[in-house]
Amino acid sequence: MKSMPGDVTRLTEALVFAADAHRNQRRKGAAQEPYINHLIEVLDIVARSSRGANSEVLVAAILHDVVEDTPLSYDDVAKTFGPRVATIVRENSDDMSLPKDERRRARMAAMPHKSTEARIVKMADVISNLRAVAVSPPAGWGADRKLGYLEGCRQLIDAGRGADQVL
Numbered sequence: 001m002k003s004m005p006g007d008v009t010r011l012t013e014a015l016v017f018a019a020d021a022h023r024n025q026r027r028k029g030a031a032q033e034p035y036i037n038h039l040i041e042v043l044d045i046v047a048r049s050s051r052g053a054n055s056e057v058l059v060a061a062i063l064h065d066v067v068e069d070t071p072l073s074y075d076d077v078a079k080t081f082g083p084r085v086a087t088i089v090r091e092n093s094d095d096m097s098l099p100k101d102e103r104r105r106a107r108m109a110a111m112p113h114k115s116t117e118a119r120i121v122k123m124a125d126v127i128s129n130l131r132a133v134a135v136s137p138p139a140g141w142g143a144d145r146k147l148g149y150l151e152g153c154r155q156l157i158d159a160g161r162g163a164d165q166v167l
């Protein structure tokens with residue numbers, strides 16, 4: 001059998017890695033989708049973007065929640081996928097030891113200083129999360145809660161706006 005190109009097996013390895021790391025997690029939506037659905041969607045959004053055509057950012061898209069939401073660390077990601085991917089993942093990982101409000105403030109403050117790749121992954125993550133709220137909102141979320149979530153996303157994206165412009 002003809003061997004697969006390296007970039008493809010790197011992606012499939014990341015999918016296997018993420019599926020295992022998130023195996024016990026579900027999305028917050030009423031449909032309780034398997035967590036991997038979100039990761040595949042973020043991968044798809046990044047792959048379709050004009051800036052998504054490199055394997056580092058595609059692998060990071062798949063792994064973007066692995067440090068924040070599982071016991072795995074930056075080093076675990078770096079060991080298998082290298083420091084560039086691990087850094088993009090870390091740039092998009094909230095410090096879960098902080099209270100929720102502080103996490104939100106830190107997330108906003110970090111946006112203009114992220115690498116371009118990290119911002120691409122974050123924007124794809126936000127698109128996927130907004131889509132999830134529209135298609136399968138968490139049980140009990142009324143219109144106000146959804147609009148509040150949308151507004152939070154708008155502010156986050158605004159915080160990174162213009163960061164790539166050449167001065």
Ligand SMILES: [Mn+2]
Nearest residue numbers: 038064065125
């Ligand atoms: Mn995510």
